[in-house]
Amino acid sequence: MQNIKIDLNARGGKIKYQNAVNNGPVAPGGGVRKTPSNFDLFKEAEISFARTHDASFFTGYGGEFTVDVHRIFRDFNADENDPASYIFAPTDKYIGNMIAAGVKPFYRLGASIEHGYKFGTLPPKDNLKWARICEHIIRHYNEGWADGFHYDIEYWEIWNEPDTGYKQHNSPTWGGTMDEFFEFFETALYYLKEKFPHLKIGGPALCSVTDSRDIMEDMFSYLTRDGKRAPLDFFSWHMYGLDVTEFDRKIKLVRDFLDSYGYTECESILNEWNYVLGWTGDEWTYSLKKCQELKGASFVAGAMCVSQALGLDMLMYYDARPGTGMNGIFERGTYNPLKSYFDYVIFRDLLKLGTYVPTPYMDDKIYTCCATDGKNYGMMLTYFDPEDGAEDRTLSLEFKKPAGACKVEYYLIDDTHDHELVREEYFTADTFKVYMKVSNYAVYDIKITKM
Secondary structure, three states, X not given: OEEEEEEOOOOOOEOOEEEEEEOOOOOOOOOXXXXXXXXXXXXXXXXXXXXXXXXXXXXXXXXXXXXXXXXXXXXXXOOOOOHHHOOOHHHHHHHXXXXXXXXXXXXXXXXXOOOOOOXXXXXXXXXXXXXHHHHHHHHHHHOOOOOOXXXXXXXXXXXXXXXXXXXXXXXXXXXXXXXHHHHHHHHHHHHHHHHOOOOEEXXXXXXXXXXXXXXXXXXXXXXXXXXOOOOOOEEEEEXXXXXXXXXXXXXXXXXXXXXXXXXXXXXXXEEEEEEOOOOOHHHHHHHHHHHOOHHHHHHHHHHHHHHHHOOOOEEEEOOOOOOOOOOOOEOOOOOOEOOOHHHHHHHHHHHHHOEEEOOOOEEOOEEEEEEEOXXXXXXXXXXXXOOOOOOOEEEEEEEEOOOOOEEEEEEEEOOOOEEEEEEEEEEOOOEEEEEEEEOOOOEEEEEEEEO
């Protein structure tokens, strides 16, 4: 029997935004045919942030005219100071739907991935002009420029995955050299931070923080050369994998790396991740299937637990965009909730409780995350063994709590339950144990309420 001790009197700072995603809700209606909508589900789960990357691939968001800098500003030779040079309407609608659903936009400045013909991922002809175009996009959404809005969008990310495919010299995300990227990134970073010192400007959403370790070192050496330090508010990065333990290793790696270059206040944001066994053949097919099933939900829950325990500043799932096989939150076609959706419901309640209670967050394939408001408690728990068919586990959870009686409720996500109440108990002792038989990939929401 595995014994896990949880001291509910302990405190570990604020719960952070581990419930963010890539891409936002689809509003009801629209088009000749009435399209399905996940707007109410987004709103119900109170998903915190939605990154705008790859939004242009979905017609329901506005399609080819949406989000990307080169799609909004179609002719690079045009006057960047003239509102007529910009096409804002599709992105206005997309961002407006996020705001209406209570989701904060996390705006990626740059281009969606281009596996075929390259256009938007080529280096700009003029780095400073590109930055000025971005300045006007920001002013449109935050300062009302060009009949715009006052959304106060806080996060603005420069580019996406400049390191993808760099070793093969066939990158679908950056058509230049790494040295050209460093110059471009620094130019945009300094310019936008000078114009908007109150906003968070960062990037560059590196594809890999292990395979591209040399790129990380080269980039940060460039940003800190000659005794200066470029004003990077957040460092964004990506990882895909099959084992939750990788989150533990890589989150620590990135934090230590940033601190070593003096970026101790720079936020670490993992803004693309999902379950991936492999990228080709049967492994890719298996990955797409499992990310939409209970195994994917357990992987999500485990990632949330580890990320919160290690203080990751934001965790953004890829992808909530309809139509993509990597969307394990909403069912393709109907947009009905899949198993992973209910992880976001659990984390919504942890965020509302507000204060993190440190737990043995990664204990032999059992992952936990606990929060409190000082009176009530909530805990996410999952058993994730990447090997299908792993045997059930018997757990003993030993809780130490403040004096007084309490009610303990157990909500379950498994193959036959969608976050449903399956058990209820009452305790009066200051320390008590509960016993659970947990199957692989099951996710529990354990609510402890003071009587």
